[in-house]
Amino acid sequence: MxxxxxxxxxxxxxxxxxxxxxxxxxxxxxxxxxxxxxxxxxxxxxxxxxxxxxxxxxxxxxxxxxxxxxxxxxxxxxxxxxxxxxxxxxxxxxxxxxxxxxxxxxxxxxxxxxxxxxxxxxxxxxxxRVKDVGDKLHHSGNYSEWIKDAVRRNKPYNEMAHELINASGELYKPGNGATGFYAREPMPLDHLANSVKTFMGMSIECAQCHDHPYEDWTQQDFYKLAAFTSKTHLRVDPLPKKEKATYAKDRRILKQKDFDEWIVYRESIRVKHASIYGNGTGYMRLPHDYQYKDGKPHDVMTADVLFGKMPTMNYQMSKEKLESLPKNQFGPGINARRSMANWMTSAENPMFTKATVNRLWRKIMGTELIGQLGGLTLEAMxxxxxxxxxxxxxxxxxxxxxxxxxxxxxxxxxxxxxxxxxxxxxxxxxxxxxAVRRLEAEVIVDSFLSLKTETPDKYVATEFRWDGFTHFYDKSRDFTVKDFVDYSIKGPGRGRFQNREEREAMKRNGDMGPKELWRVSTFGRNYKRHWMAMLLGKSNRELIDEANQEPDIPQILFLMNGLGIPDDALIYHKLSSATNHREKMELIWKAILGRLLKDSEEPLFENTPEDLMWALLNSNEFKFVK
Amino acid sequence: MNRKDFIYRAGMAGMSLPFLNATGAAAQTTKAKSVINIFLNGGLSQYDSFNVEVDKPVLGKSTIIKSNVDGVRVSNYYPKLAKQMDQLLVLNAMKTNQGAHPAGIYKMLTSYNPRSTVTHPELGAWVNKCLTTERDSLPNFVSIGSGRAGSAGFFPGQWAALPVKNPDKGIDFVKRSESVGEKAFKNRLNILDSLNKDFAKDFGSKDTRSYVDTYAGSLKFMNSNDIDAFELNTENPNIVNLYDKSDFSRSCLLAGRLVERGVRFVKVNLGGWDYHDGIYEKMPANANKLDSGLSSLLTHLSQKGLLESTLMVVSTEFGRKPEVNPNRGRDHHPDGFTCLMAGAGVKAGQIYGSTSKDGKHADQDVLDVTDFNATIAWRLGIDPEFEENSASGRPFKLANKGKARKELFG
Structure with missing residues (x-):
């Protein structure tokens, strides 16, 4: 030592x-x-x-x-x-x-x-998987901000995971963005399979429809786990009672009158009311096409964990009682989802911490510590x-x-x-x-910033940023029905409703700097506008671990023929103050490859700085970390 | 043998090429070599286009015109296609289970419901993967225009569509930057080559080689004799003049050129069909684009003798309701909508399938979107039940549970 x-x-x-x-x-x-x-x-x-x-x-x-x-x-x-x-x-x-x-x-x-x-x-x-999802998570800005906040605070990962699994309430309420994790998912059982993969690194989605072909999980195991989350649901409109008593009349009038006004009325009320309700009843029913001998379709399943210690549950209805009720009944909510979050994120859960370190190791070392990110088993170490x-x-x-x-x-x-x-x-x-690895898409794109400016991280947010929906949620806190109607009548239609709120939110945020100096993360939910990062293999966040580091022809054509470093970039500024060619060469090597020239590279001296920069930026040494 | 072994071996034993077996192939007299899929994002109104044999109120403000085929009538918004209905098969009882745009588009293009545990390849990606050979110098899946580009789903990215956003600009970045001369470009490539060779001494791997190979492939593509397939200004003026100047028509021209060069699957996107309000004010311009572009493309393919070997399909994620709503628009309607086919031996000049007279339901000869996709694959000589595994080992069939409707072909 x-x-x-x-x-x-x-x-x-x-x-x-x-x-x-x-x-x-x-x-x-x-x-x-x-x-x-x-x-x-x-x-x-x-x-x-x-x-x-x-x-x-x-x-x-x-x-x-x-x-x-x-x-x-x-x-x-x-x-x-x-x-x-x-x-x-x-x-x-x-x-x-x-x-x-x-x-x-x-x-x-x-x-x-x-x-x-x-x-x-x-x-x-x-x-x-932060992304907008049709009419489920219409706008994922609050979700995105919640994650940024957790990173800034360095929120302990187990707390972060617990909050995500157990999130409920309004989607666009500032600070409640953890709800996005549930809301972005079109189907509840997919959400459960994805939660298991995200937090425990296991792949159990097969068991959703049939017994897992080569692991031990049965379809019944899956449904017993699903019992923790049953009756959790996303509703974007106000609850039926409130809808009827408060909003229905004007909704009808507007619908007969003008499409744009009606739709802005509907959407703006949704921004205020979209919520996750229910917190799990602890009971689930087998699917209508259940095919195994250990149960019949619609049989009641009591919540059970896949392994480890069963958390305490506070049942208020017996299984026998529920079995006597119609098959669309699942029993009263008993906060079972919280119990599942307790089990899933517990230090005693054999998979939670294991999956976490496997993932972080892979991220920074490029090798598999234990196994595939989403394909771990209980036994594997x-x-x-x-x-x-x-x-x-x-x-x-x-x-x-x-x-x-x-x-x-x-x-x-x-x-x-x-x-x-x-x-x-x-x-x-x-x-x-x-291991030697290709840089992630965002890292390549953000590395161009290191050539452009002395302060590439200057415009990374240091506080909560309002977006169109959180801003509207906030400003409509005291809106009456009449306010919503007035707002819609003056409204410019559906598309521009969101744009207008986005503009107001931007003003509220103050100076965010020029977009060409933003890091990819600053685009937040609008990451898809970052075509350069998408071209380089950025995840489109449909699935877990979907980013790739592979070349394809459109990407290479861009790197060869489309990549430009602007004239006012830091690197050119540095080059212009260099006194001789060798000094220029050294600057280019340090800026792009982060190292000194090798003796063997001296023959490259005869080339122009432009040609050398092109070659270095297209080189494997630039795109890979060694 | 444990279960895992069993699955693995069973998979190996059952592994087969995607092509239809000898009997299946022999039964097919004409086979399509290529597909052009015009995709109408937003939901084409069937009652304002090609399904007019319904109760009069269902047609809204549309009127009926005759076509060049007895017994086949169309709406007044398609006067040019009305003169070419002898080349088109109208599918009037299409059905899907999705009623929202993203899910409907996904279903139509992949045959699967969208899930968040897996993404499925589009039909074009299956075709690309199944039919590409080493001899091909052009990619076999090209997507023209804005909209969903052509996803490879769980396949490797190489099977995704090559996107061409603007038909007149061709492929992005395929040409050398204007400020770089040919000599300078060559010089740059030489420097790059020496740097990469040096890096490979210590750090060369499958991944770095893959980059070197893809650079070589991209250069081959840039310098390929076939690259001019993407350059509309090199087309014979007699063909160019068949088309008007709209982006969509230019996209159709490009699609025709690409199938002439042997590209297997070309998707042309024409969006904007989601008319929830003011349909009769907003739709005619878009209908006119479709009418002009498609009719020109049919003429183009006929003149070049390509219609026998090219299966043309016009599809959309769902149709629109039989009622015109108070905002004078039409809302989404998945149960009974309309798609078109032409070429490759399809029974042209006919209508297949019908809706109930009130326009509410698909009624006779219903064609599910998975059957629609299976039919296209079958016509290309690909087994619609061909199976591939996703990354996590789940098997998926090309057309899900879809079955080819062989009776659509003569």
Whole structure:
């Protein structure tokens, strides 16, 4: 153990614990504060990871990979921690820094930066599939903002998951965006299968329609789990009673009078009322086409977990009583959904923490710690169970503080090892360092910003941003029926209703900076407008883990013939003040590849800066992290 | 043998090529080589177009005109197609189970209900995957115009449609940037090559090679002799003059050129059909686009001798209600709507299927959208029951439970 690493651990331990504030339960729309966590000793975690890896290498008689130099480290940590390459100045500052613990300091700085909030929003928004869904989640802005808020606060992951699973109430109420997780799903049973995959890394969707072909789950298991969530439903219109008593009369009048007025009336009332109701009855009924011998169609199923400890339930109706009722009856709501959230996100749940560390490891190391992101089993512990166990215990000890977990890995010698090429014949042990990976779509796009400006993270939001729907929800708090009618009559029609509210919301948010300097995350729910990121394989968020890092012809044609760095970009500014050709070359290499020129590259000197920049930006070295 | 092994082996044993077996193929005298699918996003009003044999009030403000086929009449908004009804088969009893746009479009194009645990490939992606050979220098699935581009669903992205947003601009970025001369471009590629070779020494992998290969493929595509298929200005003026200048007509012209070069599946998008209000003020312009573009395309294909080998289909996600609502529009109607087919030996000059006279339901010879897709696949010589597994190993058939309606062909 050398001295430099020991110091690294000590400093990081201090920094991470010092950056926390005392615990407090956050109110609905108070944003920007950090959630507390217990002071933890990150350096011990880091040491433990490295020790386990070293032991395993020794056992397998496999050589340790060499440690990376400062240039490689700098580019890698910027990409993995904040999702873009460093600017020339950021790179220079790090390289010329002569403090022995400068790597640890940089890790800590990046994990607590605006760039982190941008990059990790993309991660969660993909996992949680933030998108507008027709007439279910008409507008996913509040959902998007909820996630951004959780990332900014560094909300413990288990709390975040619990809130998502158990969310209810109005979709567009500022601060209640966790409802988007349920509302974005067209079908309740799909939602359940996706929740299991999201939070426990298991694939049980087959059991929705038939016994799982090669796992143990039966269709009945699935329906018993579904019993926790039964009678949960999304309703976009006001409840029937309220609708009838308050809104129906004018709705009829407007419908006969003018389409545009009627539809704005309908939509604006929906913004106010769209809600998730019901919290689970603990009973479910088998489907009408149930085919197995252990039950009949419409039989009542009592809630049960797939494994582990059954949470306490507060049943108010017996199963026998419910069985005597018609088959469309499921019993009274008893907060069963909360019980399921308790079970699913518990530290004692054997899958929750395991799936989480498997996912985070894959994200920053590029290898499978345990198995496929959505294809884990109860038994699987990966090729190095001791390391898996350790990472699980780190996650638990840090109270699900993602930053502590990341810090522990980033500071390790393991992370700071030479990258491995995952070939057809990999070495016996591949968890001793990251793999060479193509940068994610958003990372490539955001890396262009590092060439354009000295402050690529300047316009990442630091507080809650209003969108058209949360803004309208807020401004219509005291609307009477007459106000809604007046609003609709003056209204400009359905399409422009939303645009008008968006414009007002933008004003309310104040200056958000020029769009060409936004990071991809700032587009939030409007990510699809980011055609460049979509072209590079960004997830369209239909499914979990849908992003890809593969080339195709439209993407390559764009990179070859369509990619332009504007004349006023930072890189050109730097080049214009360079005094000789060599200096220009060095600037280009540092800006795009984050390293110095190699001797073998000197023959490239004869080319123009434009040609070289084109070649570097199209090169694999730019698109991959090594 | 455990269950997992069983599934795996059963899958291997049952693995087959997608093509219909010898008996099936022999039964087909004419086979389609290509498909052009004009997709009318928004929901075509069947009662203001090709299903006019219903009670008079159902037709709203539309009037009936004769066509060039006895017994086949159409609405007054389609005067040009009225003169070519001998080339079209009208399917008047189409049925779907989806009543909202995104779900309806998804169902029509993929044969499946939208789910959030899997995404399904569009028919064009199945065709692309099943029929592409090494000899093809053009992609076999092209989507022209705005709208859903042509998703590969759970297939690898290479089977998705190549999008052409604007028919006159061709494929995005397919030409060298104007500021870069040919020599400079070559030089850039040389530098790129040396950088990539150097990187590969230490870090070359399947993924980096895949990039090198796709760059090579993209360059081949840029320099391909076939790339001019996408350049409308190289078309014979006699053919160009068959069409008017609207984007949709230009898209149809491009589609014709592409099937001439052997592209297997071309989707042409024409949106804007969702007329919930003021249908008789707003619709005629769009109907005119369809009338002109489609009639020109039929002439184009006939003149080139391509109509025998090209299956033309016009489809939409659902139809519109028999009642005109108080806002003088028509709302969504999934039970009994209209699609068209032409070419590839289809029984042209006929009407297949009918709705009840009050226009409320599909009545005779009902054709589900999955059967519609199965029929297209069958006509291309692809088994509609051909199965592929999603990433999580769930098997899906090309046309879901759809069955080919072979009687639509002579």
């Amino acid at each position: 050398n001295m430099r690493f020991l110091m690294t651990w000590m400093v990081v331990g201090l920094c991470v614990s010092a950056s926390r504030t005392p615990a407090a339960e956050p109110p609905a729309v108070d944003v920007g504060r950090k959630t507390a966590s217990m002071p933890v000793d990150v350096s011990t975690f880091t040491q433990e990871i490295d020790q386990l890896v070293a032991d395993e290498l020794k056992r397998l008689n496999q050589e340790q990979r060499p440690e990376i130099d400062d240039y490689t480290f700098c580019r890698r940590i910027y990409v993995d921690a904040i999702g873009r390459i460093p600017t020339i100045d950021e790179l220079d500052r790090f390289i010329t820094d002569d403090q022995p613990d400068k790597r640890a300091q940089l890790i800590d700085k990046l994990l607590n930066s605006n760039g982190y909030n941008s990059h990790w929003y993309n991660y969660w928004a993909d996992l949680l 990966g090729n190095h169970p001791a390391l898996t166990k350790k990472l699980i215990s780190i996650m638990k000890a840090s109270k699900y503080d993602t930053k502590v977990f990341l810090s522990a890995v980033f500071n390790s010698r393991t992370y700071q090892s030479k990258a491995l090429v995952l070939s057809d014949t990999p070495p016996p042990y591949v968890l001793d360092g990251p």
